[in-house]
Amino acid sequence: xxxGFSLAQLADPDMATSEKILRACVHCGFCTATCxxxxxxxxxxxxxxxxxxxxxxxxxxxxxxxxxVVKHIDRCLxxxxxxxxxxxxxxxxxxxxxxxxxxxxxxTRGFADRALRAALAAILPHPARFRWALAAAMLAKPLRPxxxxxxxxxxxxxxxxxxxxxxxxxxxxxxxxxxxxxxxxALLEGCAQPVLAPSINLAARRVLARHGxxxxxxxxxxxxxxxxxxxxREARALDFARANVxxxxxxxxxxxxxxxxxxxxxxxTVKDYGHMLRADPAYAAKAARVSxxxxxxxxxxxxxxxxxxxxRTGQPIAYHSAxxxxxxQKIVDAPKRLLRGAGFVTKDVPEGHIxxxxxxxxxxxxxxxxxxxxxxxLANIAKTRPMxxxxxNIGCITQLAIAASVPVTHTVELLDWASGGPLPEALRGTRFxxxx
Ligand code: SF4
Ligand code: SF4
Numbered sequence: 001x002x003x004g005f006s007l008a009q010l011a012d013p014d015m016a017t018s019e020k021i022l023r024a025c026v027h028c029g030f031c032t033a034t035c036x037x038x039x040x041x042x043x044x045x046x047x048x049x050x051x052x053x054x055x056x057x058x059x060x061x062x063x064x065x066x067x068x069v070v071k072h073i074d075r076c077l078x079x080x081x082x083x084x085x086x087x088x089x090x091x092x093x094x095x096x097x098x099x100x101x102x103x104x105x106x107x108t109r110g111f112a113d114r115a116l117r118a119a120l121a122a123i124l125p126h127p128a129r130f131r132w133a134l135a136a137a138m139l140a141k142p143l144r145p146x147x148x149x150x151x152x153x154x155x156x157x158x159x160x161x162x163x164x165x166x167x168x169x170x171x172x173x174x175x176x177x178x179x180x181x182x183x184x185x186a187l188l189e190g191c192a193q194p195v196l197a198p199s200i201n202l203a204a205r206r207v208l209a210r211h212g213x214x215x216x217x218x219x220x221x222x223x224x225x226x227x228x229x230x231x232x233r234e235a236r237a238l239d240f241a242r243a244n245v246x247x248x249x250x251x252x253x254x255x256x257x258x259x260x261x262x263x264x265x266x267x268x269t270v271k272d273y274g275h276m277l278r279a280d281p282a283y284a285a286k287a288a289r290v291s292x293x294x295x296x297x298x299x300x301x302x303x304x305x306x307x308x309x310x311x312r313t314g315q316p317i318a319y320h321s322a323x324x325x326x327x328x329q330k331i332v333d334a335p336k337r338l339l340r341g342a343g344f345v346t347k348d349v350p351e352g353h354i355x356x357x358x359x360x361x362x363x364x365x366x367x368x369x370x371x372x373x374x375x376x377x378l379a380n381i382a383k384t385r386p387m388x389x390x391x392x393n394i395g396c397i398t399q400l401a402i403a404a405s406v407p408v409t410h411t412v413e414l415l416d417w418a419s420g421g422p423l424p425e426a427l428r429g430t431r432f433x434x435x436x
Contacts, residue, residue, distance in 0.1 A: 001025045001052075004060055013279050014098050015059065021095045022056050024088050025049070031082035031092075036355045036373055037075050045072045048082035048092055055099040064106040073099055075369065077362050078230055079355035080327035093328070094275065097229065104232030112152045120361050121233055125191045125223035125240065134195060137164035159367035162402055169197060169425055175205030181214035183257040185300070186248055188270065191223035193263050193394040199425060200394065203416035204262050204297050210419055211304050216256060221247040224261075226269040229276070230360045241273050242283055249286050252293065258300055259293045262412060264393040265360060268328035270294040296325060297412050298392055302334040306341030307419035313343030315432065317414065318386035320377070320400065322393035323355045335392055335411045342418035347384035351376070358399035374399055387431060390414055401426070 003022050010016045031048040032038045038047035045054065045068075054069045065073075073096065082092050109117070123129045140147065140161050148158035185208065187201060194201065205215055225240030248259055261267035269276075274288035317339055325331045336346045357363055357373030378400065381389060389408040391397050401408040413424035423432055 001027060001056065003056065009060075009062065014101075018055070018059055018095055018098045021091050022052065025052050025086075025090045026088050027052075028087070030087060031085045031090075034081045034085045034353055036077060036079060036081065036357075037369065039354065040369060040372055041075075043072075046075055048086075051076055051099075052090070052092070052095065055095055058099065059102065065103045070103055070107055070109075073103060075366060077323070077355050077357070077359040077373075079323035079359060081323060081353055081355065084327045084330075084353065093272075100230065100232035101234040102232075104234070116153065116156060116365070117231055120364065121228050121231060121236065124227050124361070125225075127191055127195050130192055130195050131168075134164050134168070137161045138166065141166070155367050156364055159370070160364050163363065163398055165196065169199060171198070175202055175215075176209045178209050178212055178214045180212070182212040184214045184216055184255060185257055186218045186221075186251050186259045187215045188224060188244075188259065188261045188263075188266055189221060190261075190263055190266055190394075191227075193266075196394055196398060197410070197425075199422075200262050200410045200413060203410065203413040203421055203424070204260065206421045207301065207307070207412060207416050207419065208260075210307050211301070213257075216251045216254075218247045218251050224266040224269045225276075226265055227360055229269060238276060238280075241269075241276055241287065242280075244270070245273060245277070245283055245286050245290050248290050248293075252289060256293060258295045259290060260295055260297050260300055262297045262392070262410065263395070264296055264322045264325035264329060264331075265395050267294060267296045268324040271329060296329055296331055296334075296392065298325075298335040298338055299329070299331050301338055301412075301415070306338070307415070309343045309418040310420050311343075311418050313418050315344060315387040316347050316385065317344045318347045318349055318381045318384045318389045318406075319411075320349060320356065320381065320389055320391040320396055320408075321352050322391055322396045323359070325392050326353065335390070338415055339390060339411060342415050344390075344414065344418070346390075347386050349377070350380045350383055352380075356396050356399050358393070358395035360395060363395075363399055370399070374403060378404055388414075388427060 001022050003019050005019050029049050035047050044050040058065050058069050123133045144161050148154045221244045223240045225237035229237035271291050271294045274291035277283040277287035319336050339346050356377040357370035363370035388406050390411045392411050397408050407426035409424040409426045
């Protein structure tokens with residue numbers, strides 16, 4: 001694609017990166033076939049190719065975005081399915097990230113939209129605040145139909161309340177200490193996941209301990225920055241990234257084999273720290289080192305022989321491949337191999353490359369499209385007749401669990417149970433209990 005940026009514009013490293021990406025696009029349109037929003041809406045401007053044109057014009061003009069551009073960029077899930085499909089290697093992720101940051105700087109949203117985005121950015125990355133917000137959402141559940149009928153904000157508030165669980169999860173038991181470790185890793189605790197499902201990282205710690213892997217105590221790490229990054233709040237996202245880079249650098253200096261992440265949405269962002277901080281002389285090298293060590297938990301565990309299963313596994317499990325794992329990190333087979341190694345029968349979901357509609361806070365900001373994608377995903381999952389659904393991302397787990405007819409759990413929780421850990425909370429009272 002030809003571009004018309006001025007030399008002054010290209011002096012900005014973000015603009016230079018975007019220009020390179022734009023020039024790689026040959027507007028063949030292959031990507032439209034696998035774009036969830038194009039599939040639902042059939043509008044070229046809601047396809048990757050259409051959005052690339054809109055972004056090109058917006059950035060070239062250097063003017064504030066128009067409401068039309070914002071509408072179509074906001075509808076993008078950042079699922080990255082288009083990157084998997086594109087034969088020309090167009091790095092759509094970096095392009096849309098730049099576009100979102102530009103919109104955030106140069107466009108004034110309506111009051112309700114601004115307020116909701118500000119609240120999400122202020123609450124979600126902080127576990128203590130998020131816990132309070134969840135408690136409020138749980139109390140508001142009976143009022144949901146009334147709240148949904150409110151003008152302007154009703155649908156989004158209702159979507160937020162629907163995502164809240166009915167009760168807080170039980171406090172899990174601590175993981176064992178590894179006496180003579182064969183490897184040492186860091187584990188991202190994250191922000192929303194430890195509140196919604198603290199059992200996931202505990203399960204990961206137990207599985208790692210059984211493999212003889214020690215988890216280093218990196219207490220100062222926090223949110224990976226993905227939630228604010230995807231809302232275009234670049235400065236805040238980079239602050240989160242720098243804090244994590246600092247926390248992990250101290251451990252890397254003492255010897256660290258990997259930085260593990262159990263939420264694939266976060267993993268995709270941590271793997272991108274090197275790019276996000278490339279223009280910061282104080283952090284560029286350290287961030288690149290962190291990104292090089294970052295691994296999804298399934299990617300890391302796939303390097304070990306399977307643990308012996310001591311449960312009666314053999315149940316059919318629909319494996320839901322999170323977009324951030326399959327498109328963002330190109331990890332497709334490792335989680336299924338691990339589940340099969342533990343004795344489960346994995347089922348591939350038809351249309352497995354299409355997003356479930358979770359996508360960070362997309363299911364709150366775009367509830368109508370997110371619900372349509374969720375229902376489409378669950379209908380496809382039902383065709384595999386599973387006893388449970390496994391996924392590697394808390395966003396997908398929360399999104400699917402609202403309306404799934406079978407329990408939804410994290411892949412590592414199933415691996416933990418199979419090798420001697422407790423039954424995942426979502427599976428209690430199901431046939432798994434009897435098979436234990
Ligand atoms: S498939 Fe790639 S090259 Fe073709 S239009 Fe889409 S982004 Fe551009
Ligand atoms: S990231 Fe997903 S929703 Fe956005 S343009 Fe690409 S395929 Fe479509």
